[in-house]
Amino acid sequence: MNKEYLIYKLSDEVKNSCKIPKEAFTQYGVKRGLRNEDGSGVLVGLTNIGNVVGYERDDKGQLHPCEGKLYYRGYELNDLVEPLLKEKRFGFEEIAYLLLSGQLPDKEELQAFTELLNDNMPLDHRTIVHIIDLEGSNIMNILARCVLEMYTFDPNPDDISRDNLMRQSIELIAKFPTIIAYAYNIYRHSVQGRSLHIRHPKENLSIAENFLYMIKHYDYTELDARMLDLLMIVQAEHGGGNNSTFTVRVTSSTRTDTYSSIAAGIGSLKGPLHGGANIKCINMFHHLKEAIKDWTNVDELDTYLNRMLAKEAYDHTGLIYGIGHAVYTLSDPRAMELKRLAGLLAKEKGREEEYNFLRLIEEEGIKCLMAHRKSDKPACANLDFYSGFIYEMIGLPQEIYTPIFAMSRIVGWTAHRIEELNFEGRRIIRPAYKNILGQKEYIPIDNR
Template sequence: MTAPAAKTAATLDVPPGLAGVRVAATTIGDVRGDEGFYHFGPYSAVELARSRGFEDVRYLMFNGRLPNGSESPAAPAQLPAQLQQLLPAIGRAGRKAHPLAALRTALSLLAQLDDAAPLWDSDPAQRMAAAQRVCAVTPVILAALHRFRTGVGNGAGTDVGSDVGNDVGSDVANERGATIEPGPGATARYWLAQVSTASDPTDPRLVGAIDAYLASTADHGFNASTFTARTVASSGADLYSAVCAAIGTFSGPLHGGAPDRALDSLDEIGDPARTADWVREKVAAGDRIMGFGHPVYRTEDPRAAMLRDIAQELAAAGFDPELAERAVAVERQVLATLRELKPDRPLGTNVEFYAGVVMEQCGIPRELFTPTFAVSRVVGWSAHILEQASDRKIIRPSAAYVGAAPPQPVPALTQPPLK
């Protein structure tokens, strides 16, 4: 019998997780974590979110400039009849299937129905058309899947096969009988009209809150899902495949799947007076405190600061003021306790904590918190995919082998005795 071989010594040339390693050049935006600042193009992302909104951010990412008063993002969302027919089955499949799993399935089918061409074989206009299409259909598909799965309206209320013209939802009637018009805030109005449980989902304060949230989260540097999308795009694959790969990454609780878990923590804590003890118990057990800490920011996440302001504005207008007040009190105690327990590790509030609070105030069901995030982030993924497609070199890093030292003799196959 061959003795176990010694492992090959190997060192990594980069830090774990590629933290801080620059792997590409981009004009889309950047995150300056030490400063607590991030931007889209040359503009502060938070300022864009509060003053211009999601539609203009999408236009900026796809065109490299903000639209003028007469321009708006063109995003037809015609869904093929074959997809319409299969959406109910996709939406109801599985007992605990996550909405993002259903979205992946629907987009994969749409890619086949659209005869999606590889990025390698497409010209810039074809790539842009694919990106616009995916961004436009994502909220339409997710809203329909939610209703099919929950039985709300029995999937009725969204003509998923209609041509929505220049923006998401322009000719789509919601289940309350209203019609969503194109223009600023169109995606937020459409999404709230389709999924919100608020008594009046058309309230401009709710629309403004979700519009700012969508705009602020459209992109955020080379996070796991964006890097995944660019890696797939670098192979020359079609845009739909790259987006589906990003969605798969996004479903993980360490990335996109945290807003609902952060709000679950608020529910678990209950009385803010319990916060310090709750944090100590979690830290002692080695559990992660969802909604706090970020791999890039060493100060407060600017998205969290913006969403805290929005949560308090909604509270002042009467939208679940108890939740917002409790969130602020719990946040204060969590940060104080983390500073006490981990004095050498800066752990600030991140976007997920107040994202969950704002979405709850707006009546978005908790299971749709991460899908709402996806409605926004698909824009950033698509912009990065388009940018990557202009580089004809595949992303192909190396790994440090640390297994048994080769070459070893291949053992002969031992035949079982004949009976």
């Protein structure tokens, strides 16, 4: 039999073997996507790290929309971000300390922790050679492979004691920016034919500054660096239920090594329904800038957005990217912070007209989506709606948008891994799937 035809035949047979009636999920009480009928997540674990609040539940168990809140170790996100804006200082390192330990550091602890991160930012020369060998590959894949390779350089990779987990976490947080920066510079050289620059991280810079230095040399402003720092903060953690963090917790529950678990989280985040959504949003924005002649004309914009929802325009998916969230209802606190940051950056970059247009897309996109759904369930802009625009204004290429998300979320991943392996009564995470296919009688090969 022709091998290409065999692949086609196997694929065609999958059409039938994968059929599961939608009503069967209701019949057997299955929570598709680990979601309840009211849209809330199925409770599968407990955590002390992040808390995502998008609705309130009354005494009768009914959900009611509310303004979104995000808490890191009990502290509301806005309360952590506001002092950094006022004091014009970098804070990602401080937030990393908080998420890993559960406590805000004092000045001496923060200084020592920052120095520890800086000490661990340089890469082993073997990792650099490995990145060069992978030139042209997807940077998220390079990141995952480099993480797996770190296992071979670790003198004690399988030790899951608290001390060793913390050491590994700090090394991963410190090395992610360097791996991503080097991978992009090599991609830029091999694919785009540009000059190759490998810049070593500097001791006296924050992680955000060091990343921009390694990517752009000194071609960035102080506001660029502070905006990247704050963007990393709002992406650092989002509870245990988001897909990539849950992936890290599931794999950690088997007591596998740190590098295997984190590589799995990277694979999850890469997906366009998760971390890859920021590229979908900025590409949609570019399209709308071309498609809408008058950026202030609400009627023209609404007409086009409704055509998108009807699958008649843009990419015919029926989606307005960046609008809607699985948990948040009235607002996503991360999007609220990024909207404010985008406004500050747009003013410096002379891109206020685009920023105002993006805000109009948000407002009208929510209205059009709710009308299209014929539902009073509120929707809001999510994190991805503004993040791509901020990256673009800083001058960062799309190839590293999702890797920067990973560079931020590695803090939350490692914090959740440590918690998963250290709380009392831990068990391997092993949910059930019900098989709904009846038994079959075996047929000898000569009779098939």
